[in-house]
Amino acid sequence: xxxxxxxxxxxxxxxxxxxxxxxxxxxxxxxxxxxxxxxxxxxxxxxxxxxxxxxxxxxxxxxxxxxxxxxxxxxxxxxxxxxxxxxxxxxxxxxxxxxxxxxxxxxxxxxxxxxxxxxxxxxxxxxxxxxxxxxxxxxxxxxxxxxxxxxxxxxxxxxxxxxxxxxxxxxxxxxxxxxxxxxxxxxxxxxxxxxxxxxxxxxxxxxxxxxxxxxxxxxxxxxxxxxxxxxxxxxxxxxxxxxxxxxxxxxxxxxxxxxxxxxxxxxxxxxxxxxxxxxxxxxxxxxxxxxxxxxxxxxxxxxxxxxxxxxxxxxxxxxxxxxxxxxxxxxxx
Numbered sequence: 001x002x003x004x005x006x007x008x009x010x011x012x013x014x015x016x017x018x019x020x021x022x023x024x025x026x027x028x029x030x031x032x033x034x035x036x037x038x039x040x041x042x043x044x045x046x047x048x049x050x051x052x053x054x055x056x057x058x059x060x061x062x063x064x065x066x067x068x069x070x071x072x073x074x075x076x077x078x079x080x081x082x083x084x085x086x087x088x089x090x091x092x093x094x095x096x097x098x099x100x101x102x103x104x105x106x107x108x109x110x111x112x113x114x115x116x117x118x119x120x121x122x123x124x125x126x127x128x129x130x131x132x133x134x135x136x137x138x139x140x141x142x143x144x145x146x147x148x149x150x151x152x153x154x155x156x157x158x159x160x161x162x163x164x165x166x167x168x169x170x171x172x173x174x175x176x177x178x179x180x181x182x183x184x185x186x187x188x189x190x191x192x193x194x195x196x197x198x199x200x201x202x203x204x205x206x207x208x209x210x211x212x213x214x215x216x217x218x219x220x221x222x223x224x225x226x227x228x229x230x231x232x233x234x235x236x237x238x239x240x241x242x243x244x245x246x247x248x249x250x251x252x253x254x255x256x257x258x259x260x261x262x263x264x265x266x267x268x269x270x271x272x273x274x275x276x277x278x279x280x281x282x283x284x285x286x287x288x289x290x291x292x293x294x295x296x297x298x299x300x301x302x303x304x305x306x307x308x309x310x311x312x313x314x315x316x317x318x319x320x321x322x323x324x325x326x327x328x329x330x331x332x333x
Contacts, residue, residue, distance in 0.1 A: 001068070001229050002229075003227060003230075003276065004052060004191065004227020004232075005269075005274075005276070007052055007054050008271050010049070010074055011049035013080070013083060017076070017162075019044045019046060019056075020043070020045070021160040021161070022041065022042070022160065023042060023058070023158045023160055024040060024158075024159040024160075025037075025039040025156065026040070026156075027154075029155050031155055039058055042062065043058065044056055044058055045057050048185075050226055051227040052226070053066070053184070054066045055181055063176045063181045064176075065175075065184065067172035068171065069169075069170055069172070070171070072168065073168045075164075078162050079163060080163060147159055150166070188222055189207070189222060189224045192227075192260075192267050193267060193268075200260070201260045201261070204224065204225050204260045208248040209256060211249055212248070212249060214245050214248070215242060215244060215245075215247070215251050215259075216237060216244025216320055216327075217320060217321055218248045225263065227267060230301070231278075232266060232267075232270075233325070234327060236259055236262055238299045238328060238332060239278065240258055240262065242255055242259070244320070244327050275290075275297060276298070277290060279297055300315050300326040300328055303326060304326060308330065311328065315327070316329055
């Protein structure tokens, strides 16, 4: 499931390529026909990302709410304006091993990564790029038919005069009124990129400190804090040397505050680089390696049975509310 940084990156691409433009909307799959008809011919006026959800507003107070869930993806095709404020590299802009947006020539950053951060202004590139969690990115800087052919099960197609955005396999794709959007967002925990960071910290601390639920479950609860998924959960807890089974109300306040502040830092890194980079102070060679391979950028995630990078104890994995929880039973005792 895409974690918070992925959805914020997707929202930035919508802001550059869809917002302010009149959209033709359709549901090739046939599962969102009425919703697409309501949006067809309207201009997109605003996009918001909150945690793992994105909200796209259209003139007439129609809002589209999308939650990609485990299998959802956005495919962009056409003349894409690429956001120069976030790094990108070859293909998918999404979660775990995402590699950004393919453009018509490689651009290397100081660490040797193919990047867009050095570009001073948004640029356009003729591409096809998938923004998701599990799916593989596609790059194509050559000629392509316009509009692009529908491939597979497309729940919703949003088409401007230059850009096509196809939505596949989302958990949620629905229209909401402004009041319904506000109610949906009100149920979510604080998001460091949306809420005041200090106020968000106080909300997070107050919520965690009164809960009997294990901290490893609370971090995945989107009503407690927005955007944290399985990868960030494991890494945040390891970085804090916090046992995931400790009830929230028993976690020391300073640790809870450190978890929030670390989430603020890691989320910003994720949005900028497109990678869930959770290891600090890497030399340039180690950084290049980590950016290229997920196995080299995490402390415990996906490392079950391998020695802890700090103490050598075997990393364990267990089921926690249906998701895999990775942790070190020594460092996080």
